[in-house]
Amino acid sequence: MKNTAAVYTQSLEKTGTSYKKGKKVYAYAYAILDGEKYYKLGTDQYDGRYITVMHSSAVYSKNLKKTTSSVAEGKKILTFGRTTIKNKKYYQTGYNSFISASNVDGTTRTLKKNAYVYKKSKGKAVRYKNSVLKQNSQQQTYGSAVSIKGKKYYIIGVGKYVAKSDFK
Template sequence: MKLKKLTIAFIAAISLIDTFSFNNEETQAASINTEAKKYKYSGVTYLYKMLKLEGIKYNKFPGVEYQNGKPEGIVVHETDDPGATATAHDEAIYFNREWQNIQAYVHAFVDSKQVIQMRSPDVGTWGAGQQANNRFIQVELCEEDSRDAFIKSINNDAIYIAKLLHRYDLQPDNACDDGQGTIWSHHAVSNFLGGTDHVDPDGYFEKWGYSMDQFYSLIKYYYDLQKKNTQSQSNLKDKDKYPNKTKEEIPVVQGAVTLGHDAYIYDAKGNNTKKLKYAGSPVVVMGYKMINGKKYYQIGKDQYVVASNIDATPKTVNKDTYLRTRTGEIEKQNKVKKGSRVLVYGSKITIKGQKYYALNATQYVLASDVN
């Protein structure tokens, strides 16, 4: 009897351990999504622009025609290339140079710092085999070596994918369990469509106690959040909403952009309301208006920002220089050579008595070093 009781107690203990382990994994994954929502979206960098600034030839991928004329969903990949060299920047450079040799290409690379769009999602790429390439957009998540960087990267990835769903009028639907839907892992393509044997991003997600189901939940969260901001734009064509943008530069959700510079909010008469939106903040452009000879973008009811806080201006670096942080600290790893082109936003700002131009929400260049 005593032995039986001990045996039952032992089994119960094992059961509790298993339950605790399962619940702990669920809690960890849930907390990752909770933490992710605290971070700002990095915005999109367009490959051809990035390469132009770096003096590298843009080796344009010709594209694959979608079987139904437009994408039917999105495949979530991960690079399976761990380490410090596997940044979105370096992956983009490599694929731009080698795609003809390796016979592979994707629409975007995403890491904790940026999203680099390689090619307009209006055409397909070579990312997941013949059964998927002419149906789906392909997005590669770069491997990170810290939990914080991983969380930032999936946040960027989820927001970008949610924007793509809106752009192509696709409803979020997880295809990973039944092979039906708009959000696919590469593993799901292998399981349900064939033509490939890859199983990403499942193994990489498991490393962080995460899963495709959790990632789908994050995508759905951002899709629903963005939905309110896109309804008023649904009846406008891209060329009407973005008369000064090339096809590659049209934001991946109609009207949604990121401020490149701190911006005051003005009313329709050009009066400063003294309300401020910070660089890196997402806004929805509803149109534009000329006020006293200056262009403003409308971002809400009787709310406008100066267009230069959203539209970048190219400038040429007149001497070797370093990028600076918001506090004026030199970023020694980010040296910009004389003759390079940079894209700046808004008017000059003063940091510790010196004038700077903003390149994005966190990086600046001395105004005297560009013209």
């Protein structure tokens, strides 16, 4: 370990334990994120990185079979690296569990016209404050478009949406 690192449980709570530079620990699994290793240290102890899931995401096994689990939009989860499986990027969230990186990292899209930002209220899209995004500005969108009352929207932040038709 290069720096002091906190130790977390699988449920993302700090254990109160941390390891200082030079301390040797036993790790039996790892994942790579941008060239950096994150280690599994014990039965319920991890050294990883928190991410915020921007678009609800199914959880997949390493052979890309959907599990019965999912991660809700806005949830912070601990990950142990990013990997590519069948030419698609995924974050590893545990032993043999992965979520799509597009639901976390997003895709940059350009607006073709000024666009209102919406939120969901009582099952329909309503304007979010007086937020307007300018024509030709670039926005991060997360995951695929979602449907609200039959109209397609891209998620641009937790609980924030822009009409899909407003993008180039």
